[in-house]
Amino acid sequence: MLQPEGRLESSARPAFEHRLAEVSLLGTERVLIDLSRVSFIGSAALRAILVTAKRLVATGGRLVIFAPPPVAQIFAVSGLDMVLPVHLSLGHARAALAD
Secondary structure (H helix, E strand, O other), X not given: OEOOOEEEOHHHHHHHHHHHHHHHHOOOOEEEEEOOOEEEEOHHHHHHHHHHHHHHHHOOOEEEEEOOHHHHHXXXXXXXXXXXXXXXXXXXXXXXXXX
């Protein structure tokens, strides 16, 4: 499980992308991103999550996101909630990952 904190804007992108790459390249097939401690998520971080999700799906894996309503709304406005599983509760996210 990844649990970034603060603002995921362009200045935080390299470190965030590195953490996502580590998880997805280590053979981890199921990744949960807990965004409950994130106050803002920018387009670069959204792109990094989408790229990671595609990489995992291509190898039979899965990525699930837990996001509180303000952050989940960013996924909805961008339309990414239609291609990425975004859950408003950590329990639902964990259950979706286990399916």
